[in-house]
Amino acid sequence: MKYYPLSLNLAQFKCLVVGAGKVGKRKLQTLIKFNPLHITVIDPYTVLPSNFLSYPFIQFKKKSFEEKDLNHHHIVFACTSDIELNSTIADLAKKRNLLINSATKPEQSNFILPAIIEKKHLTISISTHGIGPALAKYVKNEISKNIGPEYDLMAQILEKIRPLILKLNNSSEDNSKLLNQLVKTLVPVLKKNDFQTVAKLLKKILPTPLIPYVGEIVDELKN
Numbered sequence: 001m002k003y004y005p006l007s008l009n010l011a012q013f014k015c016l017v018v019g020a021g022k023v024g025k026r027k028l029q030t031l032i033k034f035n036p037l038h039i040t041v042i043d044p045y046t047v048l049p050s051n052f053l054s055y056p057f058i059q060f061k062k063k064s065f066e067e068k069d070l071n072h073h074h075i076v077f078a079c080t081s082d083i084e085l086n087s088t089i090a091d092l093a094k095k096r097n098l099l100i101n102s103a104t105k106p107e108q109s110n111f112i113l114p115a116i117i118e119k120k121h122l123t124i125s126i127s128t129h130g131i132g133p134a135l136a137k138y139v140k141n142e143i144s145k146n147i148g149p150e151y152d153l154m155a156q157i158l159e160k161i162r163p164l165i166l167k168l169n170n171s172s173e174d175n176s177k178l179l180n181q182l183v184k185t186l187v188p189v190l191k192k193n194d195f196q197t198v199a200k201l202l203k204k205i206l207p208t209p210l211i212p213y214v215g216e217i218v219d220e221l222k223n
């Protein structure tokens with residue numbers, strides 16, 4: 001089985017997590033980082049720790065799962081210790097065309113979760129297509145060792161400069177060439193924290209109308 005990776009805007013989705021055990025809490029911890037519209041957590045036996053309850057978008061219901069709990073939700077995580085129940089939840093969710101992740105049986109899910117490296121402006125997802133989550137976790141730790149602050153700094157520059165470049169109304173081809181050149185040239189210099197050279201290179205590479213922005217952009221990197 002091959003899974004297609006995509007990045008969801010969770011601000012538009014209501015999530016349901018059934019089972020607040022070890023796995024349910026891990027899924028919840030990841031969801032929280034990505035600003036979901038709402039999360040309902042259901043568990044009849046385990047109480048959700050108070051650190052989770054302080055989020056205004058999380059609602060905990062100390063009850064057993066019922067089909068009507070699926071109402072108004074878009075993404076469902078079946079994380080109970082009851083394999084049969086996870087399977088039932090998956091079937092019901094699929095009947096309603098919901099996104100469903102079963103912690104026990106990937107083949108019952110229509111999406112699975114990758115291991116992620118989460119930086120301010122960069123997310124790296126690693127999946128083994130369900131073959132070996134421990135391997136996904138290991139690769140994540142290996143890659144993490146090589147991901148320093150330079151990529152976030154580059155993203156910070158792009159956040160400012162890319163909209164301005166696009167506003168110049170040059171061809172897509174020219175924009176692509178310029179932005180690829182910026183990234184390729186600046187990342188190695190950002191890695192050395194050499195902001196003076198970053199400013200010099202920006203002035204050299206950017207189109208003339210954008211040069212006045214360089215000082216402000218580089219100052220913000222230092223903060």
Ligand SMILES: C[C@@]1(CC(=O)O)c2cc3[nH]c(cc4nc(cc5[nH]c(cc(n2)[C@H]1CCC(=O)O)[C@@](C)(CC(=O)O)[C@@H]5CCC(=O)O)C(CC(=O)O)=C4CCC(=O)O)c(CCC(=O)O)c3CC(=O)O
Nearest residue numbers: 103104106112113114115127128129130132133134136137
């Ligand atoms: C298919 C998938 C469905 C899904 O959950 O989305 C799935 C399924 C299962 N996981 C199981 C076990 C473990 N899962 C982890 C860890 C993680 N599992 C995650 C994702 C996924 N797990 C999806 C595929 C991801 C991919 O494509 O690689 C991560 C990446 C993301 C996350 O969960 O947020 C997170 C990394 C956290 C991190 O980054 O640190 C560890 C490691 C550990 O705990 O140390 C173990 C023990 C070691 C092992 O078994 O490998 C079992 C057997 C349960 C049992 O034995 O009963 C099943 C069921 C089955 O495989 O049938």
Ligand SMILES: NC(=O)C1=CN([C@@H]2O[C@H](COP(=O)(O)OP(=O)(O)OC[C@H]3O[C@@H](n4cnc5c(N)ncnc54)[C@H](O)[C@@H]3O)[C@@H](O)[C@H]2O)C=CC1
Nearest residue numbers: 019020021022023042043045046064065079080081103104
């Ligand atoms: N996908 C993954 O990454 C992993 C999946 N698993 C699988 O995930 C499942 C859960 O594992 P853990 O979280 O470690 O178990 P756990 O025992 O820590 O948590 C299970 C939770 O399900 C709750 N539960 C039981 N019946 C329920 C019901 N009717 N309605 C709502 N909640 C109910 C329990 O109260 C408990 O809090 C297991 O089937 C396990 O094999 C385990 C490890 C990793």
